[in-house]
Amino acid sequence: MPTPTDLLYDCAIIGGGVAGLTLALQLAQAGRRVVLFEKETYPFHRVCGEYISMENYDFLCRIGVPLAEMDLPRMTHFTVSSPSGVALHHRLDIGGLGISRYVLDQLLARLATQHGALIQEGTRVTDVVFTGDEFTLSTAEGGTYRARIACGAWGKHANLDSKLHRAYLEPSRHARQFVAVKRHLENIDFPEAMVEMHNFRDGYCGLSPVAGGLTNCSYISDVRNLRAHGNNVAEMERQVLMQNPLLRPYLEAAHRQGTPPIVISQITFRERSTVESHVLMLGDAAGTIAPLAGNGMSMGMNASYLLHGLLLEFFEGRLSRAELEQCYTRAWRRLLSLRITAGRLLHQVFGSPPLTTAGIQVLKRLPFMTDIILKLTHGRAY
Ligand SMILES: Cc1cc2nc3c(=O)[nH]c(=O)nc-3n(C[C@H](O)[C@H](O)[C@H](O)COP(=O)(O)OP(=O)(O)OC[C@H]3O[C@@H](n4cnc5c(N)ncnc54)[C@H](O)[C@@H]3O)c2cc1C
CATH class of the missing domain: 3.30.9.10 (D-Amino Acid Oxidase, subunit A, domain 2)
Known part of the structure; x- marks a missing residue:
């Protein structure tokens, strides 16, 4: 009987907020082998206005x-x-x-599990590396997992942003x-x-x-x-x-x-990339909208819906990895960047x-x- 760390997953998702959980659920519903890592244990409270x-x-x-x-x-x-x-x-x-996110996130995690996704709660990913056309993920708890696709849904700020040397972390006088x-x-x-x-x-x-x-x-x-x-x-x-x-x-x-x-x-509300070292970003990890706009969860779920469709095409061999990354980046911008810009402008006005x-x-x-x-x-x- 193989253990979870012996398997090659279709998709490994890092972060179990609304973006990561809805992606895990949709891929599991489509019959894909999915593992999601969440460093906390459900149910838990988080900072959010909870307006959907x-x-x-x-x-x-x-x-x-x-x-x-x-x-x-x-x-x-x-x-x-x-x-x-x-x-x-x-x-x-x-x-x-x-x-309440206390209720919603736990419910999504339960649904994803019922459809066959493996939800690894209390498990913090410490590294994600792409070599030989697959990803290796290491966790603080000691396990190592392999997956064809890795998605970053770890929210506004996490250890992996520094690990991947993301540009938005570079010092700026204006940030x-x-x-x-x-x-x-x-x-x-x-x-x-x-x-x-x-x-x-x-x-x-x-x-x-x-x-x-x-x-x-x-x-x-x-x-x-x-x-x-x-x-x-x-x-x-x-x-x-x-x-x-x-x-x-x-x-x-x-x-x-x-x-x-x-x-x-x-x-911070600085711009971020949607793909980083082949990891596909979604939710706040791909771009944070000012909370004033009341729509961060929508953006995360919209991105998960968009990405799940493209991932299924990749798994069925209709998109190469390079095509997947390009299509996702273009489609994400088309769908969401206007909202982020509008939110950022509003945020500036409402600060003063x-x-x-x-x-x-x-x-x-x-x-x-x-x-x-x-x-x-x-x-x-x-
Ligand atoms: C004050 C405030 C009010 C808001 N109000 C609203 C609102 O009313 N409506 C709305 O739609 N949006 C609102 N938002 C925005 C919304 O909360 C976010 O956009 C949304 O939670 C993003 O979801 P996510 O799945 O991307 O990330 P998150 O919900 O932040 O989830 C990321 C998860 O990743 C986990 N994680 C991080 N690093 C690791 C790791 N290395 N290994 C494993 N797990 C990891 C974290 O524990 C976390 O659970 C508000 C935000 C703020 C700050």
Whole structure:
């Protein structure tokens, strides 16, 4: 009986967030031999606004996620405010659902396993090397695995980025660094159909409902805000975020409830490559969209859908490796780079208090502009 390390996998996927898990699930459903490595153990919480745009609804249902039975809050409207509390209220174009990543990621991992994928939880990949037309992956736990294809779905920042000498890590005077924080608030009477996005100096905080009566409160801030307050999250919140009068009551509730926040750092929005040393990148590892656009998960799932189709052609011998890499890079750019650019521009405007206030005043007078911006940051059903 061969052990998992004796086999040659069709595809090895590094990282079990939405991008990696949906790719593993689709390839397993197509009968391919897949292994996915996730350094954590499901279920676990992660920093994310947990708003899934409706453009993913059909896709998620098709791959087996029973969304209709999950009784999830559906968001149809949003409020965005400037640091001084000037607010715009608008309808969301297609809207979205609130689903905790604690639930979603575990569900996807279970579905992938049921379809025959091997999910190696608690397993951290330390190296991935391409030689003789196959990949060898080493793990911190000691196993070595072989695969015809390796996919990098390891998120915004991981050990393997340095290992592969990725260009986006090169020092740059202009590159800004961000920290991101998430909490689930309980019993705060948040309106079910609403997403709120409140700006503060060099950052913004989103609030939206997730199932189980919880409200997701997550934000991204320039790391300078944190450093200026002695690396103390609560103090930064008091001195910077709570200056926005519409955000203050939520953070006061968070401090009263005392749930410890999850914090991640070293976030950048610099451009990244979609192929690195023959490893095919997807999700945040291929390009990170500003959270303001609320669509990072969609981009990861869109990429997994695109990539799974091309991989099946490769496995069936209709694409060479070079063709696969070129087709994926071109198709990824066509599908997603406009959104990333739009998200980046928005992110810059919303970092600055005067620009945010001016931007919101303009959008209040020209509602069609808000619709255009929403369209630029969202895609179509697939
Ligand atoms: C504050 C904030 C709010 C956001 N809000 C939203 C939102 O409301 N809606 C939305 O769509 N998007 C949102 N996003 C973006 C969204 O969270 C990401 O785009 C999405 O999680 C990316 O998924 P992924 O699968 O690429 O990576 P991840 O979900 O980050 O998963 C990567 C996985 O790889 C694992 N890993 C890393 N290195 C290794 C290794 N060496 N070996 C094994 N495993 C490894 C990690 O443990 C992790 O589980 C938000 C982001 C932030 C920061």
